[in-house]
Structures are given as structure tokens and as C-alpha cells.
Amino acid sequence: MDGFHPRLLAGDFAAAFRFYDAVLPELIGAERVQGTEAGPYAHWDVGGQGVLTLFDREAMARVAGTADLPEHGPAVQDVVMFVSRVADVDAGYWFCLRQGGQAVAPPADRPEWGPGLRTAHLRDPEGNLLELQAY
Secondary structure (H helix, E strand, C coil), X not given: CCCEEEEXXXXXXXXXXXXXXXXXXXXXXXXXXXXXXXXXXXXXXXXXXXXXXXXXXXXXXXXXXXXXXXXXCCCCCCCEEEEEECCCHHXXXXXXXXXXXXXXXXXXXXXXXXXXXXEEEEECCCCCEEEEEEC
């Protein structure tokens, strides 16, 4: 089970994919488990554990409600997101909010992302984007 891993939100998904698909196997022995240069999603594991996920920034901006923000400057679209697989997305979301998290996108089924996938998005007190997911 992937406990907690970074997800890079790429503005040029194809270029980022080519880079990580070339360097991760060589540098850390990572294996691409899913995805192609066409995007919008790819991920690499080491020993069955997620080490990096790449996701199209524009697609995530639509979910997070930040599509109207520029990609560069003081108020920008997110470039990194921490992802945590949880047993219950709804319970985890409400727990995080009670601990000081800020709501972004409430729990929702995401069949277009994968069978049985449910997610919720929030920000930590520093403004970092988090995704809770279950599938």
C-alpha cells in the first residue's frame, strides 16, 4: 500500500514524463507501473511502494478550483501535491478539517481516474495541497 507519496503536477506532462521515465529507473531502480507520455497520469514504484506520481497540472487545477490562476507568479497553480491512501476518504477529510486543514474539493467518486477511486482535496495549514484517496 502506498502510504504517502509526492505527486508532481506538470504543466508539460509529456516532457516531465520523458524525464522521469528515463531517470527514475537509473537513479533509484524505479519501475513505471502506469501511464504513458500522453498522460494525464503516470506513476513509478520501488519494491511495490509508490515513489512518484505525475499528473497533468491543468486537470488537477480544474478539480482544485485554481484553473484561473497563472502557472507562474505570486499566486499560482499548485506544482506539488501530497497523496495519502486512506481507508475512508470522508472520515479522513473531516478529521483533517478538524485539525486545521482547509477545504478544497469535498469527497467525490472519480471513476474517470480509476475503478472505485474516491478522493478529497484539502490544504494543510501552510497551504500545501493534499489528496486523500481510497480505491
